[in-house]
Amino acid sequence: MPMLDVEGGSLYYQVKGEGTPIIFIHPPLLTSTNFLYQLEHLSKTYKVITFDIRGHGRSVYSKQAITYPLIVNDIVNLLDYLGVEKAFICGYSTGGSILLEFLLMYPNRALGGIVISGMSEVKDLFLKQRISLGVKLSNKKTISVLTLAISLGNSKTRQVFRKLYEDASFGDARNIQQYYRFSLHYNCTSRLQDINSPVLLVFGTKDKVFHQYAYILHGKLPHNELVFLKEKHQIPTKAAIKLNEKIDEFIQKHSVINSLQ
Template structure:
């Protein structure tokens, strides 16, 4: 018996002039400015120099961004969480302000980076709020380090390469995101002239990972909320539903009129769902 609870926010009685305007999911809002008050640092671990930052007090939440991006993208969520939690943001290896080495990119490797950072910060257990690759890392962590993970808010994840839509990188919104990611990399990265090599490494990972089995997903014991926008450019809706149906006890949330970038397009609704799931603990 399927245990997944599907929650869909419905928007009713939309004025005619609103309906005629460009849809929210067709826009890529600006990347938020760095959150004021973040205490930043770098951790030497696993052969790289990992950028991280902290803000707030309370139960810890690690916020993880998507592929090619950096932690600034989830600034609206960090601000919302900081009033209730100790928030740790990370630039994944090779992304943003973090370095990379010659090791091939992989989700296990990036998950190991997060766990090593938690060790450095003396955090035994944390909730995870992840977008795209960050959500995949959160699920990987729940499978491989179950004692280190509380709740997992997994937005825009796939657990098999077959869950991706063909040609998603040609979608105008996603293409605009990739162009922006290239520009931001040149301003933030310690190796600003190596974006093409970095992107090639990420692309190789996306071609082959993740590819988890049903049995692997069923080992997850953490509470999981599987979230996506109803117009995600890259993730098939049936795959999102499959993830929620396969992880024991997981719930499914589809955000209306939003895409793979719902956290920018509708931060109010996104943050309400995030705070409701994580709770004021």
């Protein structure tokens, strides 16, 4: 099982394929398994990198509290270890917020960004309550209930559910709670204009709550493309074919642009 030692923890990661690198960032409680369709299909053309955030899945418990800057630095350490100078960074849900933080902290390490159902801040009551519930349920007594609900919500088949649930069950409730808690208060909206990397924004037509976040990002990021797919929030697993197509188109387009510069 490939593991990378980082200060205060250890990361489980996977690499599949060759070509332009793409690294994926998952939300709280879930794991890199959430990108199983991207790992399988995009790796036919690209070098796909997935990893479990500290205290999630097969990555060990972190003595350091989970914060976005910590996760970003772990990503940079992983890229360094793999000999990857630059990559496309892709984040799903709160993973999209981490992607934005990455582009702000290490713009020279990114070829571009892909935000899937993500946000630059949590501003509406519904989402605040939802993440607050994640904080509340992230304890030894109730984490299994939360794991069941989140895994079901992101599953299209029983087989995928079993895999998501099994891998998420390895996580440590303390680190999962820290991830939820940091997500609740993160806000980089005022800094979006400082991101010069090209960014693909992918949102679900049925994910009404997140449309306001889609339009915030679309209005403030200097170089972005906004795409809506016919799905709810859980696009990586439930609209994988269309998502993979959009990612492929975006990378092909900007790979050509980068080669001309």
